[in-house]
Amino acid sequence: MTQTSDTTSYKDIKRTVLRRIRSGEWQPESLLPNEQELAVEFSCTRTTVNRALRELADEGFLERRRKAGTRVLSAPQRQARFTIPLVRDEIEAMGGTYRYALVSTETQPAPDWLGARLALRPDQSVMHVRCMHFSGNTPFQFEDRWIVIDSVPQVVQADFSGTGPNDWLVQTVPFTNVELTFLASRADAALAGFLDVSEGEPVFTAERITWLEGQPVTFAKMYFAAGYRMTTEF
Amino acid sequence: MTQTSDTTSYKDIKRTVLRRIRSGEWQPESLLPNEQELAVEFSCTRTTVNRALRELADEGFLERRRKAGTRVLSAPQRQARFTIPLVRDEIEAMGGTYRYALVSTETQPAPDWLGARLALRPDQSVMHVRCMHFSGNTPFQFEDRWIVIDSVPQVVQADFSGTGPNDWLVQTVPFTNVELTFLASRADAALAGFLDVSEGEPVFTAERITWLEGQPVTFAKMYFAAGYRMTTEF
DNA sequence: AATTCCATTTTGTATAGACTTTAAATTTTT
DNA sequence: AAAAATTTAAAGTCTATACAAAATGGAATT
Numbered sequence: 001m002t003q004t005s006d007t008t009s010y011k012d013i014k015r016t017v018l019r020r021i022r023s024g025e026w027q028p029e030s031l032l033p034n035e036q037e038l039a040v041e042f043s044c045t046r047t048t049v050n051r052a053l054r055e056l057a058d059e060g061f062l063e064r065r066r067k068a069g070t071r072v073l074s075a076p077q078r079q080a081r082f083t084i085p086l087v088r089d090e091i092e093a094m095g096g097t098y099r100y101a102l103v104s105t106e107t108q109p110a111p112d113w114l115g116a117r118l119a120l121r122p123d124q125s126v127m128h129v130r131c132m133h134f135s136g137n138t139p140f141q142f143e144d145r146w147i148v149i150d151s152v153p154q155v156v157q158a159d160f161s162g163t164g165p166n167d168w169l170v171q172t173v174p175f176t177n178v179e180l181t182f183l184a185s186r187a188d189a190a191l192a193g194f195l196d197v198s199e200g201e202p203v204f205t206a207e208r209i210t211w212l213e214g215q216p217v218t219f220a221k222m223y224f225a226a227g228y229r230m231t232t233e234f
Numbered sequence: 235m236t237q238t239s240d241t242t243s244y245k246d247i248k249r250t251v252l253r254r255i256r257s258g259e260w261q262p263e264s265l266l267p268n269e270q271e272l273a274v275e276f277s278c279t280r281t282t283v284n285r286a287l288r289e290l291a292d293e294g295f296l297e298r299r300r301k302a303g304t305r306v307l308s309a310p311q312r313q314a315r316f317t318i319p320l321v322r323d324e325i326e327a328m329g330g331t332y333r334y335a336l337v338s339t340e341t342q343p344a345p346d347w348l349g350a351r352l353a354l355r356p357d358q359s360v361m362h363v364r365c366m367h368f369s370g371n372t373p374f375q376f377e378d379r380w381i382v383i384d385s386v387p388q389v390v391q392a393d394f395s396g397t398g399p400n401d402w403l404v405q406t407v408p409f410t411n412v413e414l415t416f417l418a419s420r421a422d423a424a425l426a427g428f429l430d431v432s433e434g435e436p437v438f439t440a441e442r443i444t445w446l447e448g449q450p451v452t453f454a455k456m457y458f459a460a461g462y463r464m465t466t467e468f
Numbered sequence: 469a470a471t472t473c474c475a476t477t478t479t480g481t482a483t484a485g486a487c488t489t490t491a492a493a494t495t496t497t498t
Numbered sequence: 499a500a501a502a503a504t505t506t507a508a509a510g511t512c513t514a515t516a517c518a519a520a521a522t523g524g525a526a527t528t
Contacts, residue, residue: 184418202436
C-alpha cells in the first residue's frame with residue numbers, strides 16, 4: 001500500500017487524539033486503546049500510530065509505559081520551550097544595533113560561593129569577565145561571567161575587548177549540559193549605573209551554568225535592562 | 235534484517251553526529267551527507283538515519299530542508315524546556331503544605347488594557363479573581379487573574395473560596411495556545427502586603443495568557459515570593 | 469505471607485521498499 | 499535579462515513486518 005491523499009497521517013491521528021482528550025471522551029488517567037487497536041481504527045499501520053502517540057507523549061499530553069499502555073495525563077504537562085538567543089541576535093531581531101563593551105577581566109582563585117556552585121576544587125582559578133551589551137546607545141544587558149580556566153585553558157589568551165565572552169565560548173567550547181535559572185534581583189549601585197536605572201529597581205536576571213561532560217565550564221549572570229520580558233508561546 | 239545487539243540504533247547515530255559536531259569535524263553551516271549516504275556509512279536504513287537527524291533538528295542542533303539537505307546550525311538553538319507545574323504540586327514537591335486563600339472576586343467589564351491584550355470586544359466582561367497560595371504559613375504566590383466570561387460561561391457559578399481558579403480552569407476548560415512571559419516587577423504596597431516583603435522589592439512575575447482555538451480564555455499574573463527561582467536543566 | 473520466577477502484553481525500534489512534497493537548480497520562454 | 503515552467507535531489511511519510519525490551523500480573527517457590 002502507498003501514501004495517497006486519503007491516507008491517515010500521523011498528524012491526523014495526533015489531532016484526533018487531542019480532540020478526544022479535550023472533549024473529555026478520553027478522561028484524564030484513562031487508558032487509551034493500544035497501538036494495534038488504534039491502527040485498526042485509523043486504518044493505518046501501528047508504526048504510524050506509534051509516531052503520533054510518541055510525539056504526543058513527548059509534548060506532555062500522554063504517558064506511555066511498556067505493557068502498561070498509554071494513558072492521558074491528568075494535568076497536561078505542557079512544556080514552555082524557550083530558545084535563548086544570543087544577545088546580538090536578540091537585539092538585531094528587534095531592529096537595534098548591537099554594541100558591546102568590556103568592563104573588566106581578571107584572573108583569580110574561584111570565590112567560595114562559585115566553587116560551591118560549580119563543585120570546583122579549592123585551588124582552581126577562574127577568569128572573571130564583566131561586560132555590557134547595548135542596543136544602540138541604550139544599555140540592554142550587563143553580563144557577569146566566570147570561566148573555569150582548567151576547563152578552557154585557551155581562555156587566558158582570549159581577547160574580550162571586541163567580542164563578548166559568550167560569543168567566544170560558543171565558538172570555542174562545546175557544552176553538553178546547561179542549568180538555566182530566571183529570577184528577579186535588586187539593582188545595587190554598580191548595576192544601577194550599568195543599566196541606567198535607579199538603585200533598588202527590580203532587574204530581570206538569568207543565571208546560566210554550562211558543563212562539558214560533567215566538567216563545569218562557565219557561570220554567567222545576565223542582568224537585563226528595565227522592562228525586559230522573556231516571552232514564549234506554545 | 236532484524237534488530238540484533240550489533241544493530242546501529244538511531245541513538246547511536248545521534249551520539250555520533252553530535253560528537254562530530256562538537257569535535258569540529260562537521261563545522262557550523264556545513265552540509266551533512268544526505269540520509270542515504272549516512273545510511274550506508276552506518277549500515278542501516280534511511281528510516282533510522284531519518285529519525286536520528288529529525289530528532290537532532292527538533293532539539294535545535296541541525297536545520298533540515300528538503301532538497302537543500304541537512305546543515306549544522308552555527309549557534310545551536312538549544313531550547314530550555316520549562317514544565318510549569320501547578321502551584322500546589324510545586325509546593326508539595328518542596329515538602330510544604332499547600333494552603334489557598336481567596337482574596338476577592340468581582341465581575342466587571344474588561345478594563346481597556348486587558349481588552350487590548352486579549353483582543354476583546356468593548357462589551358465583553360470578565361471575572362477578576364485575586365488569591366493567595368501559601369506554603370505552610372509562608373506566602374508563596376499572589377495570583378491576579380481575569381477570566382473571559384463569554385469563553386467560560388460556567389465561571390459565574392464557580393466557587394473559588396476553596397479551590398483556586400487555576401485548578402478549576404484546568405479541570406473545566408481545555409486550551410490550545412498559551413503565551414507565557416517572565417519578568418521582574420516591583421512590589422507596590424498591596425502586593426508587598428500579600429507577599430510579606432517591603433514595598434519596592436523586586437518580585438519575580440509570570441504572566442500567562444490562555445486561548446482555546448483563538449478565543450481568549452484567561453489572563454493571569456502570578457507574583458512569586460522573595461527568593462523565587464525558576465530553574466531548568468537541559 | 470512474602471519472594472522469586474516466568475509468561476504475556478504493550479510499547480520500542482529496526483528493516484526494506486515505495487510514494488509524496490518541497491524547494492533548489494536548470495531550462496525554456498517571454 | 500527577467501520570468502515562468504520543468505527537472506531533480508533531498509527530506510518527509512507511509513506500509514508491512516519482525517524482533518527487542520520493559521513491566522505487569524500471576525504462578526511457583528520459599
